[in-house]
Amino acid sequence: MIPRTLLRQTRAVSSSIRTVPRSSLARPQFRQSNVALAPASRLATSRWYSTEPEAKTTEGDAAAESKIDGKSTEAEDPAKKELEAKNKEIIDLKDRYLRSVAEFRNLQERTKREVQSAKDFALQKFAKDLVDSVDNLDRALAMVPEEKLNATEKNEHLQDLVSLYDGLKMTESILMQTLKKHGLERFDPSVEGEKFNPNEHEATFMTPMAGKEDNTVFHTQQKGFKLNGRILRAAKVGVVKNQ
Secondary structure, rough: EEEEEEHHHHHHHHHHHHHHHHHHHHHHHHHHHHHEEEHHHHHHHHHOOOHHHHHHHHHHHHHHHHHHHHHHHHHHHHHOOOOOOOOHHHHHHHHHHHHHHHHHHHHHHHHHHHHHHHHHHHHHHHHHHHHHHHHHHHHHHHHHOHHOOOOOOOHHHHHHHHHHHHHHHHHHHHHHHHHHHHHHHEOOOOOOEEEEEOOOOEEEEEEEEOOOOOOOOEEEEEEEEEEEEEEEEEEEEEOOOOO
């Protein structure tokens, strides 16, 4: 029995040794076929997946750009806010500057008007006191009758009266010219038959008069005066009233 088992084992070993070369000879054929098929499979796979990496890369680039843009906008936001704040501040300062300039110019104009008004009406009190003297001089001239002034035969006394009248008249004209230089003017509304003006005239009486319209000044009891266009004293007048 033992020799038989040994024979069987030797045969099995020999058969296994013999089959190994066959399998080794067959393996290179399969290897060559695998090598031959490998490039094709690689090509197929490379063709199949050729667009996916590019798409992924483009999507990745787009995402990266969007992130960069987002970061840039986030970085620019503080600068924009600061610029807007500075622009608002500039507008506010410009508005304040223009307002201050306007206020200063208004102050200059107001001060100029006040100075001019003070200069024009500085003599107002003096002019009011002087008006009475002018009125007295005017009354003295009005008391001389025209018949004596226009008389053909003049004696010594009448000649003296005419000389006095001429001297007073000359004094009055020079005085009125001097007062006019300083803004004081005398006006008589009855000379041109003006309409009654309550701002310039003071009606002392009213009477009907034929041939004249209502509210017409026909008589002046006391002449009026103006100081630089402002009424210093209203004229006392008589007014027509037919109805």
